[in-house]
Amino acid sequence: MREAFPLPALKIVLVDFAAGLSIWDYPDCAAPFWRLYWNAAGRGRLGLGGKRYALEGPRVLLIPPETHFSARAESPMDHLYVHFLAGPPFDRAEPCVLAASASRAELAALRALADAAEGLAGGPDRARLGAAGDGAPRAKASLLAAGLIYGRLAAFPSSRLPGSAEGGELAARVAAAVRASLASPPSNAELARELGMSVPSLERAMRAQVGLSLHAYSLRIRIDEACIMLRHTDSTIEEIAEELGFSDRPHFSRTFARLRGESPAAYRASSA
Numbered sequence: 612m613r614e615a616f617p618l619p620a621l622k623i624v625l626v627d628f629a630a631g632l633s634i635w636d637y638p639d640c641a642a643p644f645w646r647l648y649w650n651a652a653g654r655g656r657l658g659l660g661g662k663r664y665a666l667e668g669p670r671v672l673l674i675p676p677e678t679h680f681s682a683r684a685e686s687p688m689d690h691l692y693v694h695f696l697a698g699p700p701f702d703r704a705e706p707c708v709l710a711a712s713a714s715r716a717e718l719a720a721l722r723a724l725a726d727a728a729e730g731l732a733g734g735p736d737r738a739r740l741g742a743a744g745d746g747a748p749r750a751k752a753s754l755l756a757a758g759l760i761y762g763r764l765a766a767f768p769s770s771r772l773p774g775s776a777e778g779g780e781l782a783a784r785v786a787a788a789v790r791a792s793l794a795s796p797p798s799n800a801e802l803a804r805e806l807g808m809s810v811p812s813l814e815r816a817m818r819a820q821v822g823l824s825l826h827a828y829s830l831r832i833r834i835d836e837a838c839i840m841l842r843h844t845d846s847t848i849e850e851i852a853e854e855l856g857f858s859d860r861p862h863f864s865r866t867f868a869r870l871r872g873e874s875p876a877a878y879r880a881s882s883a
Contacts, residue, residue, distance in 0.1 A: 620698030620783060621760060624839050626752050628691045628728040635684035641677050642842070643835040644694050645701075647760060648672040649713070649721050653688030657681065659708050669712045671721070673763045675771075676835075678706035691725045693756050694843070696835070699782040701764055703821065705771035709763075717762065720755055727752040773821075781806075782821050782828070789832045796833065796856040799825050834870050837863070841879040848875050 624644055628651075635655060640646075648655075648666055655666035657674075658681040666672055666688075674680060684690075696702070713721060730748055788797055788805050802825060803810045810825075817825050833855045840851045852863035867875045 617780075617783075618761070619701055619764065620696075620787065621757060622696040623693065623753055623756050623760075624696065625692070625694040625843055626724065626728045626731070626756050627693075628689070628725045630689045630729070631687050632690045633684055633687040635682060635688065635690070637682045639679050640674075640682050641679045642694075643676045643838045644696050645676060645760075646672075646674040647693040647695070647756075647763065648674070649691045649725075651689040651691065651722065651725055653690070654685045655688050655690065656683050656685055657708055658683075659706075662708075664708045664710050669718060670710055671713050671717070671759075671763065673709040673711075673767070675704035675706055676702065678708065680708055689725070691721060691728065693724075693760065694839075695756070695760055696839075697760070697764060698786060699780070699821075700772045701767070702782075702786070703773050704767065707771060709767065711763075711766070717759065720759055724752060724755040724759065727755060781816055785817065785825070785828060786832055789829045790836070793833060793836060794854055794856050796829060802829075830866065831870065834867055837867060837875065838871070838878065841875055848879075851875070 632653070648657075649671045650666050650668075653667070657664040657666060657672060659678065664672060697704075727748055731752060784806055785802060788802055797805070799810050799814070803813045806813060808816070814825050817823060817828055821828055823831065837851055837855055840846055840854070841848075844851075846854070848863070849860050852858075852860050855863070857863035857866065864874055864876075867878070871878060873881075
């Protein structure tokens with residue numbers, strides 16, 4: 612039986628809490644994942660398209676992937692931030708900064724998440740993707756973060772999302788199949804067979820609903836995963852290329868540069 616109300620896929624990449632953060636000045640923070648920001652103390656400011664968004668007090672800022680915004684600390688901040696991926700239709704949300712005051716219940720959850728994040732990996736280390744650590748605190752942080760994220764996504768303006776729910780379901784199924792086999796990417800024929808469609812029908816549907824060919828959509832998913840691994844893991848570029856099904860580092864680097872406009876090494880250096 613098909614699930615009547617499936618939850619959008621969610622992958623939490625990073626949960627971190629930085630106390631006394633004063634050096635936070637970035638002219639362009641675009642990345643292929645969502646961000647959720649909250650300050651327990653201090654003041655920051657984000658900029659997008661001539662608008663400024665204060666980060667202080669009860670305000671929570673939610674930023675979709677590929678949003679070209681600037682970020683700056685205006686005073687030392689106790690800063691909570693979460694990086695995550697959300698499945699269709701949220702993977703194609705319109706770039707923006709969504710600011711809203713947290714409710715009393717959300718503030719309690721944000722404080723609890725900040726405490727949990729600060730305690731992970733011995734305090735100052737980031738709760739990075741695949742990091743070792745006590746399973747129970749990490750699970751608690753994941754649950755707190757997921758609750759906050761789903762609440763914010765539920766309030767995300769539908770006008771900033773692609774309109775086809777059917778297209779979102781198809782893209783979600785393709786994305787799930789690709790992510791389930793990143794090291795050995797499925798062919799178009801294998802994807803079509805798994806979805807019970809012919810290759811031409813699936814190609815037409817993907818082009819109509821997400822604006823990309825099946826191959827291009829699959830490749831985008833793998834390069835987005837590469838960005839996360841470059842930013843949030845210590846894997847070498849050769850290891851990342853292998854884990855994502857590229858024949859070698861040069862093949863991976865050429866593809867990455869074509870889609871992201873810079874080499875994997877340059878992307879990692881700019882994200883440090």
